[in-house]
Amino acid sequence: MPLPATRIVDDAADHVRAVVHPEIYRHSLRTYLLGMEAARRDGVTDIDEESLFLAALFHDSGTAPVYNGPARFEIEGADAAARFLRAYGWGTAKVDPIWEAIALHTTPEIPERRGMVPRYMRKGVQIEFGSAQLRESFAEAIEAAESQYPRECLEEVLQGLVINQALARPQKASQPSWVADLVRHHRPGQPGINPAF
Template sequence: MGKVTMWIILPRAARCRRAVYAGVGEPTERLEQAYADEVREDEDEGDGTRREGHAMDVTFGGATGDLAHAYVREILHPAILHHSVRVWLLADHLGRQQDLKGAEREALAVACLFHDSGTAAPHDGAQRFEVEGADAARAFLSEHGWPDDLGQQVWEAVALHTSPGIAERMGTLPRLVRLAVLADFGRTDLLGTEGRTELTEALERFPRLDIEAALADAVVAQALRNPEKAPPSSWPGGLLAAHLADSDRTGGGNPAF
């Protein structure tokens, strides 16, 4: 029987998300505190209403994009979730400069939100995390009735986001996701100057939470369990090789990141 994916929005509880991302490295004390703060922000306000944490004013291009955010919010490590939302904000900023609208813009949101979903336990399959995330994103869109051509563009955007020189030439969505990922890791020269103040303010609402360490640890943890997920010359392969070369390293992050 093939793998069946059920898109269930899980109850918001600390034990739920902790269980989902268990095994990708113990969160630091700062991550634990940030997570606890986020959970408190989601609790009832006493008047029957609920706040949606730091993402309360962020939209994701439409109903499917909002559902994608609700889903990944329940499965991703907090640092990787914040990174994914920042990548969306950055990609949307770049996309607006190209007049990206409608379904293509919403597909971009889904690609950004799912681009690291392969690091989460529900999508920790036999393939590289990029491919697992791409499969998950395409399945999500298919389950919500999206056309195959947009699903394929999203698949390519997610699968190729760690492939320099390739993603940039594979079409609008792969290029925008790749550039947004680069921008979130320091390539702010890619963003231009228009609208930078508003963009910076939006990004600051999603703290980095040691994303470099969290993401590298998640990828390496999967590769240690299944080295085929980190083939040589791939980005996961580089992270795994650096870890194995100095497995007793403490602090400082993975040098291959």
Template sequence: MDEIFNGSAGKAAYEHVRGLLHPAILNHSIRVYLIADRAAGRLSLATEEREALAVACLFHDAGTAPAYDGPQRFEVEGADAASNFLAEREFHPTLRKQVWEAIALHTSPGLAERMGPLTRLVRLGVTVDFGSTASEVDEELRFSLQKFPRAGIEIVLGDAVVSQAVRCPSKAPASSWPGGLLAAHLANPENTGVNEAF
């Protein structure tokens, strides 16, 4: 499995998160990486940047894992976790900051697209995986993505974010994506399907 990730940091990140993330969220994170890495091939990224991209994709929803369920929004908790992971591997602070931003802003449309390449690539991976820009997926990439089943990711991820927000409402500010999910849940708590704000 780890042969698909760039460099030792990407492989180590996979080994780290696969024991922490819900299987559906892990598969989603791998699909985000496959999409983002394909797009990164059209850019002139340094080797270390490609490694950092793998870490950013694999950690982008790490804040939903119990191990990283701190008091901040799940995006920020995941960003902090990834930055610390890279610090342990002596990545340059500038690159760590770029990874932090990529994860912290991945649910922020209109902002992520105006930031640096790592942030744009993670955002692209997320939006493509959730179907908003399917033109980015050719037959070869589609074949690769199908190896990692969706397994109800929209329900799993939405429920993970909401369950944290119910316990700690400060993790879901009203104007944020978690806030929208929480509001939709509170308006229709009997819904067992995809959150209406997803």
């Protein structure tokens, strides 16, 4: 499946690729592709592909050093996307669904009620990290996405970036949150995937 072919997509991809870890960048592109596949399976034909792509692209941008502000990484990424889009003249009506999709992507049940962009970006994330059963049901789409954008130690990379930010700034792991759970289960020097992942 091709990526949307617009100037803002190209510019945003160049920007995000330059600031995030390469594994996070590839994960973001797979999240878009898998979210689109979930929408296709649901019979959705009118999703805003450009907005979904931009949401997926920026959804973990809060892990980048340049966007490591005082708020939770999800909020920092949402704010980064909003600033980027407003610089291109996008108004509130176009920006808000993207902001919500990013800010809520680690929150169960809420994105699904906030419109198609938050719903299918969250679905893309769920497929990336989901149960064996969920991933098996999307096996062909996952294989295609990973052949185009290879996956290598994603969980370890993402958890490391998020935990290190939170250890340096504890307010980034406010309770309750996914980040707080990661920090609570963190054991320095212990390899492998955090049990809270």
